[in-house]
Amino acid sequence: MNLRATSNAEQSEPRFLMCPPHHFAVNYSINPWMDPQAWADRGTTLQLEAQRQWAGLRSVLLAARAAIETLQPIAGLPDLVFTANAAVVLDRKVLVSSFRYPERRDEQAVFAATFGALAERSVIDEIVQLPPGIILEGAGDCIWDPQRYLFWMGCGFRSDPSAAHVVEKQFGVPCLTLPLAHASFYHLDTAFCALPRGSVIYYPGAFTSTALAKIHSLVAPPERIVLEETDALAFAANAVCVDRTIVLSSCSSTLRSKLQERGYLVAESPLHAFLHSGGSACCLTLRLDHCSDAKAAVATTAAERDQG
Numbered sequence: 001m002n003l004r005a006t007s008n009a010e011q012s013e014p015r016f017l018m019c020p021p022h023h024f025a026v027n028y029s030i031n032p033w034m035d036p037q038a039w040a041d042r043g044t045t046l047q048l049e050a051q052r053q054w055a056g057l058r059s060v061l062l063a064a065r066a067a068i069e070t071l072q073p074i075a076g077l078p079d080l081v082f083t084a085n086a087a088v089v090l091d092r093k094v095l096v097s098s099f100r101y102p103e104r105r106d107e108q109a110v111f112a113a114t115f116g117a118l119a120e121r122s123v124i125d126e127i128v129q130l131p132p133g134i135i136l137e138g139a140g141d142c143i144w145d146p147q148r149y150l151f152w153m154g155c156g157f158r159s160d161p162s163a164a165h166v167v168e169k170q171f172g173v174p175c176l177t178l179p180l181a182h183a184s185f186y187h188l189d190t191a192f193c194a195l196p197r198g199s200v201i202y203y204p205g206a207f208t209s210t211a212l213a214k215i216h217s218l219v220a221p222p223e224r225i226v227l228e229e230t231d232a233l234a235f236a237a238n239a240v241c242v243d244r245t246i247v248l249s250s251c252s253s254t255l256r257s258k259l260q261e262r263g264y265l266v267a268e269s270p271l272h273a274f275l276h277s278g279g280s281a282c283c284l285t286l287r288l289d290h291c292s293d294a295k296a297a298v299a300t301t302a303a304e305r306d307q308g
Contacts, residue, residue: 014242015123016061017083017114017286019071021050025078026276030101031157031186033278050273054081057240057247057281060269064242069123069288071114077107082279083286084189085138086111088151090171090290092125097138100158123288128170136163140187140283142175144290145194148218150174154188156181156208173292176218178211185232189282193237195246199262201225201239201255203232225258238280249280 025047026039039046058068073080086107088095094115099105115127130136141159143152151171155161156179167175178188182205185191191206200219204212204226216224227236231252239248246264249271256266271280 013067013289015067015069015288016240017069017071017086017118017288018054018058018284019081019083020073021047021054021081021274022073023075023078024050024073024081024274024277027078028103030103031278032184033275035276039276046273046276053269053271053273054284057269057271057284060247060267061240061242061285064245064247064267066242069118071110074110077110079104079277080107080110081274082140082277082283083111084283085140085187086286087115087138088136088142088167088171089124089139089286089288090144090151090173091292092123093171094124094127095136095167095170096127096129098130098135099137100135118288130163130166134163134166135160136166137187139286140189142167143188143192143194144287145200146196146290147194147198149293150176152188152192152194153177154180154192157183157186159187171292176214178214179208180206180211181208182206184278186278187283189238190235190278190280191227191232191237193239193241193282195225195262195264196241196243197262197264199223199225201227201237203227203229203237205229205232225255225262227255228252231255235275235280238282240281240285247281249275 026034026036085097087097096112118124137158141154150173151167153164153175155177161177164175164177185206191203193201234250236248236251236255239246244265245267246259247267247269251266251268259266274280
């Protein structure tokens, strides 16, 4: 497996896995955004646009002091570019995804081999598989909340509610299910983003009343950033967080003000070509360095001991 690492010279974290969109296309439909005929009508133009926009996102992340592991694209796997769906990662442990639709299942072996290569380079420590019959489509549906030390897991369209128990067992942290109610928001990361300082971006229309009750029970009103429909349909919640920088495809002035009021920097990196497949910034990245509080405490103690 050919992987390349690119990093800022001064800092190598946070770290993401990305895959160039050389073979990205809309050849089938597994969510309401995907229209193969519409893609075919403008396929050459949209493919070039996707490559430019992906490169733009990569440049923004590098400028924000991120490191990027690059997975080489493979012909016949147009959605391999959406690396968020590859796995759930925490504390250098990887739980490899299992896909619901057969159109994406060939990606599983590619991602597993990729993580094997990363383990050989000591980027990660452990790789585990889901039990047979359990569907979980990676970080697209299983989002780490660094302030609450838990996973939020979307279910109902692409991932099984029972996968939450597997996540809890493997990582030793809570995993709360959020049933999704709107087919256009088929993965959790299309309508929900847990920010580093405790705020949560979300679109209420994507969730059942049960899911909203869970969000409201754990996220205090001042920490709730509610999206209007226009921002939601532009996948503003499908953002990438790099410290205080929030990277997203587009952002209304209202949303920008809400984020800036909370101390965040907003970096817009247009990714409209990927909306044709129902994806955006978060979908195009997999965070590899998420760390639970207990693990972080151990790492901090070890660093202090080494310095002392």
